[in-house]
Amino acid sequence: MSSDVPDTPDVPAEEIEPVRIEDEMEQSYIDYAMSVIVGRALPDARDGLKPVQRRILYAMEEMGVTSRSGHRKSSSIVGETMGNYHPHGDSAIYDALARMAQDFSLRYPLVDGQGNFGSVDGDPPAAMRYTEARMAPIAEELLADIDKDTVDFESNYDDRLTEPVVLPARVPNLLVNGASGIAVGMSTNIPPHNLGEVIDAAIHLIDNPDCAVADLIDTPDSDGYIKGPDFPTGANIVNREGIWDAYTEGRGRLRVRAEMDIERTDRGGDRIVVTELPYQENKARRIERIAEDVQEGKIEGIRDIRDESDRDGVRVVIECKRGSNADVVKNQLLEHHLENTFSIISLALVDDQPRVLNLKELLEAFVGHRREVVRRRSQFELQEAKDRAHILEGRLVALDNVDDVVDHIQNSDDRDAAMAALRKAYDLSEDQAEHIVRMQLGSLTSMEAGEIETEYEDVQAEIERLETILNDESELLGVIKDELRDIKAEYADERQTDVIEDAGSVTREDLIAEEEVVVVVTEEDYVKRMPLSEFDPQHRGGKGIIGSRPKEGDRVSTVFTASTHDYLLCFTNQGQVYRLKVFELPEMGRTARGTSAVNVLDLNDGEEITAVVNTDDIDEGYLAMATEAGYVKRTAVSEFENVHAGGIRAVSLEDDDSLVDVEVTDGDGDLLVGTKHGMTIRFDESDARPMGRSARGVNGIKLEGDDRATGLVAASSDDDRDLLTVTKNGYGKRTPLSEYRRQSRYGKGLVDIKTDERNGPVCSLDAVSEDDGLVIMSESGQIMRTTVDEISTVGRNTKGVVVMSVDDDDRIAGIDVDSAE
The missing domain is CATH 3.30.1360.40 (Gyrase A; domain 2)
Structure with a gap:
């Protein structure tokens, strides 16, 4: 049987090198692994994209499928990408395209999709022939200036076209959208972040290149920038230790809770x-x-x-x-x-080598890339500007010698001769001469001449600007910062994911239902909380119901309402302030005495809580304080940001003085100080200048005899609320704040309420609205809820009405306003 295949003579190899089979297998596997790592699985630290993602976006750019165009069938985008840049199968390309369109996968989706691109239920995207896509606006920021020689290009897989090695990337995409991928022997899992926080951190790094990683992390103890990952599906991160490890070491484990x-x-x-x-x-x-x-x-x-x-x-x-x-x-x-572990591995390609990067190194990779992009773009634009200036200089020469130029052209045999004549006559370059020869006669008008001169001046200014950027590093970095700020202004939004303080997988706070409670503190420092719902509102003048049964010799000293999830600043008579988590207080029945406060607050002997401020109310402004001796002080709230368990000094006191009340102010209102004998003074709070925590303050009201200050109220100049004054014997009244005229600080004030034998001394001063609720408690433990509208509105210097009936041997211990807002 004959064969059509011709005989091929054996040709001996010119050189044979013996190789051990295990060495060849090892090297071949390493080559394969690196091709997977670099070519498919890991993102580039500069633009945060894997090759398939970069090729999809570049293919869409080449196709003109931008955010301003109509949507195109996903199959056409996949086909274009596969045919020109990524010959690894359409399913891999479409999977990547679909993920870039999922708002539950990317914090800032890069693809604007129409149709079914999957769901959080695990549903797969519809077939590519049914869905349509185009670039999202933020994706265009990744490709901005790609036509200005900002990045290197390389040949595609068949050498027909070229593709970018990396995108210019105005957006810090690696941190903003995160990345995940499994390579050979390694994997990456970078969570998404909030764009505004990442840009703020990048700008700080540009201004402070020697800063520590800790300076970029926003924690309760530092003023950093990035609080933690910001997932598109929201939820809560419950351990800061994992965030710290991930940002400082490149690896960490987070607990994410629904x-x-x-x-x-x-x-x-x-x-x-x-x-x-x-x-x-x-x-x-x-x-x-x-x-x-x-x-x-x-x-x-x-x-x-x-x-x-x-x-x-x-x-x-x-x-x-x-x-x-x-x-x-x-x-x-x-x-x-409903609580999962998210493992962070910040592995990315740096100079085509896989590296685990901390937060600063991730930002440095992006900033370094932007520095190179802006430098190359400036060089490109500078050359274009110089070329344009060169042409304009030629046109200006032609305009200055318009008659001669026309004669030279008319007297020439052809265009080449005209160009040669012009070059010889006016020392022009070939490009200038060619441009002049091609000019239309209409461009020789005086109006056109003015426009050319203006354009030439603008081009010269642009050349000067670009040369400054290229010659001055600070100017170049300034351009980067300005562009980052523009990106932030255009695309930044609020965080989706909250970071919960407690680091436990299931915290006690998370197991306590959020509800309004009444907190009771006694003179001997017993404390407890009870649901506010246990006390039904009553008409004024009632006796209330039992809210506490202090032991013999003890009496209630403080009562206030709060939410179980509130964080409170508790100020004491000794001028200290403590931070209290309401849910840490024991919940007990109405007849229970409570537990010793030393279990939750490190109080000294004889120290009592006299004022409580919710930390939700003190984002900015001042804390105004009043002491029994009539001193008033304002301190910026920023001084109370780090109140530790042992408390800190809030105000310095003399031996016979004590802190009686604290109010949050905005710095533009008035302060009212009331006394036990029923006097009240109102003055501009600016009369009490801001002081530090260790200061004593200034005189607020002039006291006579044995009178002592008992309360403090903050009010605006046009405040339409009333001043509620309640005495120890359970009488009270409310009077419009407008009836208390402003005076100079350290006066005697005006008579507010009569403090005769029937009323007793004043125990409480509050600014109230008609819809507010009140919780009133007596020293023996009776609690009554009522509403402000139950109390009559009368003028100053009156006795008032019965607010709460108390026994002869009982007195009002405290009142708390439950605001209707």
């Missing part, structure tokens, strides 16, 4: 409503697993689970059984299903 609330149903039961899930959580699968655990008895207290999610967001309703403890159910859900 956002949920406990709601009371119309039938009196409880339901847990989940509104945000941990990042990359499959909602449908998670609901299935919760249902399976309920059926198997691993989770108790749940009677129904419903998924009420829609396009506006996640809403999973978990109905609790009647009589079950919703906090316990919530704890079980957190432990098993």
Whole structure:
């Protein structure tokens, strides 16, 4: 049987090199691994993109599928990308395209998609022939100036075209959108971040290149910039240690917890409503697993689970059984299903080598890239400007010698001869002469001449600006900062993910339902909290009901209302201030005495809480303080940002003085100081200049005899509220604040209320609105809730009416205003 294949003679190899098979296998595997690492799996630290993502965006740019164009079929984009730049299969390209369009995967999606691109339930995207896409506006910022020689290009896979090695990237995309990928022997998992925070950190790094990593991290103890990852699905990060490790070492583990609330149903039961899930959580699968655990008895207290999610967001309703403890159910859900671990590995390519980077190094890679992009762009624009200036100089020569130029051209045999004549006559370059020969006669008008001169001046100014940028590093960095600020102004938004203070996987705070409570403190420092709902509102003049039973010889000294999730600043009579978490106070019944305050506050002997300020109310402004001796002081709230467990000094006091009240002010209002004998003075708070925490303050009111200051109120100049004054014997009144005219500081003031034998001395001063509620407590432990509108509005220097009836041996201990706002 003959063969059509010709015989091929054996040709001996010119050189044979023996190689051990294990060495060849090792080197071949390393080559393969690096090709996967560099060519497919890991992002570049400069633009934060993997090759497939970069090629998709560049293909869309070449196709003209920008944010200003119409949407195009995803299949056409995939085909263009695969045919020209990424010959690795259409499914890999479409998967990458779809992920860039998912607002639950990327914090700032790079693709604007139409159609089904998947869901948080794990549904896959529709086939590429059914979906359409175009670039999102922020994606165009990654490609901005790519046509100005800002980045290097390399040949595509078949040498027909060229593609960018990296994108110019005005946006710090690696941190902003994160990245995940598994290579050979290594993986990366960088979480998304808030754009505004990352840009602020980048600008700080530009201004302070020698700063420490810690300077870039925003913690309760430092004024940094990046609080932590900011997931597009929201939820909560519950351990700062993981954030610190990830930012300082490049590796860390976060606990991410779902956002949920406990709601009371119309039938009196409880339901847990989940509104945000941990990042990359499959909602449908998670609901299935919760249902399976309920059926198997691993989770108790749940009677129904419903998924009420829609396009506006996640809403999973978990109905609790009647009589079950919703906090316990919530704890079980957190432990098993609604709190996940997110491992951070900040691995990216730097000079085509995989490196684990800390936060500063990630930002340095971006800033260094932008420095090179801006430098190359400036060089490109400078050359263009110089070329344009060169042409304009030629046109100006032609305009200055217009008649001669026309004669030279008319007297020449052809265009080349005309160009040669012009070059010889006016020492022009070839480009200038060619441009003049091609000029239209209409461009020789005086108006056109003025426009050319103006343009020439503008081009010269632009040349000077660009040369300054290229010759002055600070100017170049200034351009980078300005562009970053523009990006922030255009695209930055609020954080989606909150960082919870406590680092535990399930904290005590998270297990306490948020509710309004009454906090009671006694003279011997016993403290407790009770639900405010246990006290029904009454008409004024009632006796209230038992709210505490102090031990014999002890009396109630302070009462105030708060939310269980509030963080409070507690000021004491000795001038100290402590930070208190309300949920840490023990919840007890109405007849309970309470527990010793030393378990939650490190109080000294004889130290009593005399004023409480909610930290939610003191973002800025001042804390105004009044002492029994009539001194008043204002201190900036920034001085109280770091109140530790042992307390800090709030005001310096003389031996016979004590702190009686504290108010939050904005610096532009008035202060009113009231005394036990019923005198009240009102003065401009600017009369009491701001002082440090260690200062004593200035005289606020002039006291006579044994009179002592007892309360402080902050009011604006046009405040339409009333001043509520209550005496020890349970009488009180409210008078419009407008009736208290402004005086100079350190006067005697005006008579506010009569303090005769019936009324007794003043014990409380508050600014109130008619819709506000009141919680009043006597020293023996009686509590009454009422409303402000129950108390008559009368003028100054009157006796008032019965607010709360107290026994002969009892007195009012304190009043707290439950604001209607």
